[in-house]
Each structure stands twice: as structure tokens, then as C-alpha cells.
Amino acid sequence: MPIDAVVFDIGRVLIEWNPEAFFDARLGPERRKRLFAEVDLHGMNLGVDRGDDFRASVYGLAERHPEWSEEIRHWHDSWIEMASPEIPHSVRLMRALQARDIPVFALTNFGVGTFAVARQTYPFFDEFDRAFVSGDLRTIKPEPEIYAHLERDTGIAPERLLFTDDRPENIDAAAQRGWHTHLFTTPDTWAARLVAEGLLTPEEAK
Known part of the structure; x- marks a missing residue:
């Protein structure tokens, strides 16, 4: 799918x-x-x-x-x-996906106040198609409700979502709901996964 x-x-x-x-x-x-x-x-x-x-x-x-x-x-x-610096290759991948009209969401354990501070430093925080921030939702990964929020609000079926996170427990919780998942270790391996899924070309994933 x-x-x-x-x-x-x-x-x-x-x-x-x-x-x-x-x-x-x-x-x-x-x-x-x-x-x-x-x-x-x-x-x-x-x-x-x-x-x-x-x-x-x-x-x-x-x-x-x-x-x-x-x-x-x-x-x-x-x-x-x-919370510095940004990881440039990951940000490029996010923007490359959006250039292909693929929605990109953030699903993050982040405070309301800390997210506001980060937005002042990192302009790409305002580029997500939607950001699901734990401090606003008052539920954190890997609790099921934060994943359910994203599913409900986007209307996208779990099996049509691909999620990357650096924490295995957060990945496992998403996988249990039927999401496709990728345990983030480096931008290069994440780029390779996006190419393997046919979402980006090798050139776009650089």
C-alpha cells in the first residue's frame, strides 16, 4: 500500500x-x-x-x-x-518530500514553551504541513493517544503513514498501530529508506 x-x-x-x-x-x-x-x-x-x-x-x-x-x-x-544545531540533511529530506507534494507532519515530545523558543531559531518548524506537539496535546510518545490524534486529525490511515524516530519504544508504538516505521540513526539511512519506498529519487535524497 x-x-x-x-x-x-x-x-x-x-x-x-x-x-x-x-x-x-x-x-x-x-x-x-x-x-x-x-x-x-x-x-x-x-x-x-x-x-x-x-x-x-x-x-x-x-x-x-x-x-x-x-x-x-x-x-x-x-x-x-x-537543542542545537539542526541536522541539515534531515531538513533537506523534509523539504524534498514536500517539493513532491508529499505531506510532512511532525510528531514530537516537545513543550509548548520550548517549541516556541525553537521556532525562533529554526524556520523549518513553520514548514510542517502539521505539527503534533505533545505539550499542546498533553500526551507523549509512546502513549497511544498521541498517535491517535495524528490519525484522526489528518484522516490518513495508519498503513499509509511512514514514521521516523530515534527511540525504539516510539517506533514500536507506531508499528503496533500499523504505521510503517524507520528507526532513525543517521540521515543517510533515512534517505535510503525514502528512496527504497519510492518517495524520493537518489538525487533528491542527497
Whole structure:
């Protein structure tokens, strides 16, 4: 059955996302490991992805951990540095698909506030045919409801969607619904998959 639309994750697919590297550069690996062991930064970020207020979440966590308050506030004040740079080949693939009139959707675990910050840095965030953002929907991958939102709102049958994401659990959840899936590792392997599906030519996929 043909593919009618392509669905992209964003973090580690279209832009880099590496908070650990950000803090390694500022604190050194050992102190960063202490920070992440003592403070649940990723848990806080998951709440932001579910719709919690970005600044209030970060600054509230900093208040609860005064010994790390300056470091924690970087999660808000320097967030775009953790979510940089874009992955140019992936962005080219997105645009090449759209040049062929193939709809491209984003399905992403992203906060309302963080998505707004990223849009100011990455113009292609406004180029998706539709972006399904967990913070707006208040459900995250791999929960079934976020996939159901996309199916309902686009009206495209699961078996006509091709989805790429860097996390196996998110891919597995989509596959269970009948979506075609690709575990993202590099832009080159994703490009090869798009060519194999007949969605792009080798030249278009460069």
C-alpha cells in the first residue's frame, strides 16, 4: 500500500538534543553526572513535554535544589544551546518530500514553551504541513493517544503513514498501530529508506 504522508520526530532527527554534552562542557563530566544523579532534570523535562509551564518548571526545580540552582536554570536560560544545531540533511529530506507534494507532519515530545523558543531559531518548524506537539496535546510518545490524534486529525490511515524516530519504544508504538516505521540513526539511512519506498529519487535524497 502506498505511503501518503511522512511523519518526523524532531529531537535527534531534525535537530540535535544533547543536554549531557551541554553540561559536560560547563561542569565537566564528573560534576555533570552528580547533577543528573541528584536532580531529576529529565523527569522535569518530561513534565514540560506533557504541557507544564517551561520557566515555572525549571525555576521551581532550581528552588528545590539550591545547591544546584544556577546549573538547573540553564535548562531554561540556555535551552536552545542544548537543542542545537539542526541536522541539515534531515531538513533537506523534509523539504524534498514536500517539493513532491508529499505531506510532512511532525510528531514530537516537545513543550509548548520550548517549541516556541525553537521556532525562533529554526524556520523549518513553520514548514510542517502539521505539527503534533505533545505539550499542546498533553500526551507523549509512546502513549497511544498521541498517535491517535495524528490519525484522526489528518484522516490518513495508519498503513499509509511512514514514521521516523530515534527511540525504539516510539517506533514500536507506531508499528503496533500499523504505521510503517524507520528507526532513525543517521540521515543517510533515512534517505535510503525514502528512496527504497519510492518517495524520493537518489538525487533528491542527497
